[in-house]
Every structure is written in C-alpha cells, then in structure tokens.
Amino acid sequence: xxxxxxxxxxxxxxxxxxxxxxxxxxxxxxxxxxxxxxxxxxxxxxxxxxxxxxxxxxxxxxxxxxxxxxxxxxxxxxxxxxxxxxxxxxxxxxxxxxxxxxxxxxxxxxxxxxxxxxxxxxxxxxxxxxxxxxxxxxxxxxxxxxxxxxxxxxxxxxxxxxxxxxxxxxxxxxxxxxxxxxxxxxxxxxxxxxxxxxxxxxxxxxxxxxxxxxxxxxxxxxxxxxxxxxxxxxxxxxxxxxxxxxxxxxxxxxxxxxxxxxxxxxxxxxxxxxxxxxxxxxxxxxxxxxxxxxxxxxxxxxxxxxxxxxxxxxxxxxxxxxxxxxxxxxxxxxxxxxxxxxxxxxxxxxxxxxxxxxxxxxxxxxxxxxxxxxxxxxxxxxxxxxxxxxxxxxxxxxxxxxxxxxxxxxxxxxxxxxxxxxxxxxxxxxxxxxxxxxxxxxxxxxxxxxxxxxxxxxxxxxxxxxxxxxxxxxxxxxxxxxxxxxx
Amino acid sequence: xxxxxxxxxxxxxxxxxxxxxxxxxxxxxxxxxxxxxxxxxxxxxxxxxxxxxxxxxxxxxxxxxxxxxxxxxxxxxxxxxxxx
Numbered sequence: 001x002x003x004x005x006x007x008x009x010x011x012x013x014x015x016x017x018x019x020x021x022x023x024x025x026x027x028x029x030x031x032x033x034x035x036x037x038x039x040x041x042x043x044x045x046x047x048x049x050x051x052x053x054x055x056x057x058x059x060x061x062x063x064x065x066x067x068x069x070x071x072x073x074x075x076x077x078x079x080x081x082x083x084x085x086x087x088x089x090x091x092x093x094x095x096x097x098x099x100x101x102x103x104x105x106x107x108x109x110x111x112x113x114x115x116x117x118x119x120x121x122x123x124x125x126x127x128x129x130x131x132x133x134x135x136x137x138x139x140x141x142x143x144x145x146x147x148x149x150x151x152x153x154x155x156x157x158x159x160x161x162x163x164x165x166x167x168x169x170x171x172x173x174x175x176x177x178x179x180x181x182x183x184x185x186x187x188x189x190x191x192x193x194x195x196x197x198x199x200x201x202x203x204x205x206x207x208x209x210x211x212x213x214x215x216x217x218x219x220x221x222x223x224x225x226x227x228x229x230x231x232x233x234x235x236x237x238x239x240x241x242x243x244x245x246x247x248x249x250x251x252x253x254x255x256x257x258x259x260x261x262x263x264x265x266x267x268x269x270x271x272x273x274x275x276x277x278x279x280x281x282x283x284x285x286x287x288x289x290x291x292x293x294x295x296x297x298x299x300x301x302x303x304x305x306x307x308x309x310x311x312x313x314x315x316x317x318x319x320x321x322x323x324x325x326x327x328x329x330x331x332x333x334x335x336x337x338x339x340x341x342x343x344x345x346x347x348x349x350x351x352x353x354x355x356x357x358x359x360x361x362x363x364x365x366x367x368x369x370x371x372x373x374x375x376x377x378x379x380x381x382x383x384x385x386x387x388x389x390x391x392x393x394x395x396x397x398x399x400x401x402x403x404x405x406x407x408x409x410x411x412x413x414x415x416x417x418x419x420x421x422x423x424x425x426x427x428x429x430x431x432x433x434x435x436x437x438x439x440x441x442x443x444x445x446x447x448x449x450x451x452x453x454x455x456x457x458x459x460x461x462x463x464x465x466x467x468x469x470x471x472x473x474x475x476x477x478x479x480x481x482x483x484x485x486x487x
Numbered sequence: 488x489x490x491x492x493x494x495x496x497x498x499x500x501x502x503x504x505x506x507x508x509x510x511x512x513x514x515x516x517x518x519x520x521x522x523x524x525x526x527x528x529x530x531x532x533x534x535x536x537x538x539x540x541x542x543x544x545x546x547x548x549x550x551x552x553x554x555x556x557x558x559x560x561x562x563x564x565x566x567x568x569x570x571x
Contacts, residue, residue, distance in 0.1 A: 095557055220530055224526075243514055278549070284545055
C-alpha cells in the first residue's frame, strides 16, 4: 500500500472515530437547552476541559504555519512560545471575576456579559452589536482559514486521491454533522482525541528531526553556518515586534468567543483553575517544539524562498515517511494530528458562531430551547457559505485573516476594563471600539501593519482605551455636575 | 498548613509580578544587536535565556492558577440596609 493510499485509510478511520464519539456525546445530552448544546451542560471536568482548551487554542496555523515562520525568521520566533503562554497569564485578569457572574446569570455567549454589564446604559445595544459583529467577523475569517487548510492537507496526505474541493466539503460536512448532533460535548470529546494525536505526533517528529540532525547543538551550529542571520541577536525593531506580539496575542486571545464559552462550560471554578494550571505548559510542549522543527529545516532545505517556507512541515514529513515503513506510519500520525488541530479549531469556531449569531445578533434568548435549533441552522448556513468561498483555491483573503487579531483586540475594553472598573460606560466604549477598528483596518489596508515593529492593532487599542476611559470619566463628571442642579 | 486567604492573594500577586519580570528579561533588548551568539545548552545564548524565562513563566503561572480562587457564586455585597 502506498503512502497516499495509507493516508486515505487513516483519514477514513479517523473520521469514523470522530462520528462514533459524536454519537456517544449525543446520547449523553440531558435536554435540548442552549446551555446543554453550546456549553455541554456546564459540566466539563479538568481533563476534558484542559484538552479542549488545548486543541481549540492550537489551530492548523500553529502546526503548519509556525514552522514556516521559524524557518523564515530564525531563532527570534521563540517569541511564539512567549505569546502563546501570555494568553494563560492574561486570563488571570478575566476568569476569577467573569466566571461567578456568568454562572449566576446563565451566560451562554460573550454577548451575554456585555448585555448584563451595560444593561440600561445609553448605547448598550450598539455596543453589544459592535462587539458581537467584530467577534463574528473574526470567527468567520478564522473558519475560512481552517477550511482552506483542511482541503490543502487532505490533498497532501492522500496524494490527491482526496482532492482539495472534496477535502473542504467532506471535512466541513463531518464537522457540521458531529457538531450539530453532539454540540459542545461532541466538540470537547473529539478535542480530547485530537489533542492527544497532536502531542504524540509532534514529540515523535521532533525526536526524529533532532536525532537525524546529530542533536540540538549540531543543528544549531549548522544553522549558524548556513544562515548566520537566523541566530544573531535581533535588532530593536524585532524586539519591539516581540513585545507587541505578546501584548496583541495575549489580549486578543483572551476575548476569543470559544475561549470565553469554555469559561462558562467548566464544571466548577476549581476545575477551570486546574485546567489553566496545566494549559500554561502547553506552549513548551507545542509552540517551542514546532519552532525547533522549523529551525531544524534551515540546514536541510537551505534553498527554500520566503514564499515556499510554509511547505517546511510537509517537506519534512515527506522525508520522514521515505525513511522507512515505521516512520511512514509516524508521519501519517503527524498529518492526521495536524488535520485534527485544524478540525478541532474549526468545530469550536462554528459552535461559537452559531450561538453568537442566534443570540447576540438575532436577539434570541438563551433560556429559550428553540434557540438551540436556530443556532444549529445558523451554523449550517455559515459552514455552507464559508465552504463555498473556500472552494476557490486562489482566493486571497489573507489580509482579512491577518486582521483577525487586530479586530478582536478592540473588544478588550468591553471585557477586561469593564470587569474591573464600574465607571466604564457603554457609549464611550462603543466610540472607542469604532475608532480603534477603523484605524486598525485602515492601517492594514494601507500596508502599515506595524509601525516601528509595533502592531497597528496595539496602537489602535491604545486609542480605543483612551476614548473609552476618558469618555467614561467625563460622562461621570458631567452627571455629578447635573445632579445638584436638578436637586 | 494551608495558606490563609490573604497570604494566597499576596503570593499570587508576587508570582504575577515575577512573571512580568521574566517576560521583560525574555526579550533580548539589552543585548548588542547583530552579535554572533555563544551556543549554550544547544541553543544561541539569548534563545536559551528566553526559553528559560518561558519555562519559569510556565511554572510560576501554574502555581498562580493553583492559588487562584475562581468562585462559582457572586460574593454577596452588603447593601448597608438593616434587616427588619
């Protein structure tokens, strides 16, 4: 059996296993309420919560994109380990305060927090719409990227036996099937299998890459010899970019809707804290590993251009698979692991999209059981639309995808500031959000993605925060002045 | 002996402060730009420093989460009104 045929068999076995898990999850459901479907009845334990957080946070980009980035940028890409870890650090500012309020009020979506926090405040409806719209756009972009990556990977694993188009539609169909049948429970349980596959595959690949290169020190010395610029101390601009990326990713990832919904879905606050205490090690087990894999590719494929760097992972796996039948099986595990990473991110994104559009944009109540059905229909419609869009292999929406973090980070004041400062008002927060978003989009479209190494998203967040906080302070001052006059 | 609530909070704050310091040290802004590095523990020295800082962040952050009390109920706020 050829490697491509083995790929088809492995893919089919994997998909059958996913559907079986989804069926078990469907039978485990308690009722048809939105909380049961979208949050697994708020009953996720430490192990499942930890692995679903892990599989959701680490997308296909982490496994396929980061090695290419390490290959392009050299050792400074170690910053990726830092920014992935910063997400779990920044959660300290949100989780202990948000969780009890979410449980007391039965939150299902991120918009439920905005609705609750700014209730009765002038401009609160606009703020809810603004925050939800930004999140839905960012998630839509994210889903689009995952579907494209799924199609490409299925094509590569099976040597074209499963073509790109079939990969996109077939895998999107499978995700939709298990997500609509089993909801968050199915997503979380399949995430467990997907997370384990990712970890095992990466550990095996790293040991082979370093082992065949003569060990870590030999690989590093080869990199210094082949491309010294990859190992020298980075300049001030790269250091500024390092700090800016940690700030942008740390803040924006905390307001990922699928991450916020997992805060609501934990069985208890204690379970949540234990899961985070494990999650903090995962950048070392994943991001640092894929960075080292990408770096080890520098002396192996010295001639690759910047544009071809994204092919580093498939090239390494191809070499690995050719080294022997046992290694071919291991390479297949990594391929399926990468596919698992993409699918686990896509399913969580889709679940969040369905609930957010149904509740926050269409105004359905999270206490109404029919909202679950509406959410499922929305998810199906969104999946179909995005899959059709992704069918065009040549389409380049990458600029929009790059905007994802710049857009999401504009929601930070409505969550992180609002939860710590009672004085924050809806209208100035909305104005700040609009101003920050306009500046971020304009900056990216004009090609000013970074200024002096600092992301336009971070700079526009500064403007956003200034407007939201100063505007709220001024509004409080004018209210105090009016109060004695009215008396 | 279990830590008191105040001691836990203080220790958690201290850990978060240490994490912030580790992040500052992890970025090689204080090194000479373009310098060819020594290889320490199999990696360029500035990369070893950065990675060691991130290992430190992971350990301290893990402890900080163990010390974090994530309540499942909103703490009762005393309204100041006396009950009848």
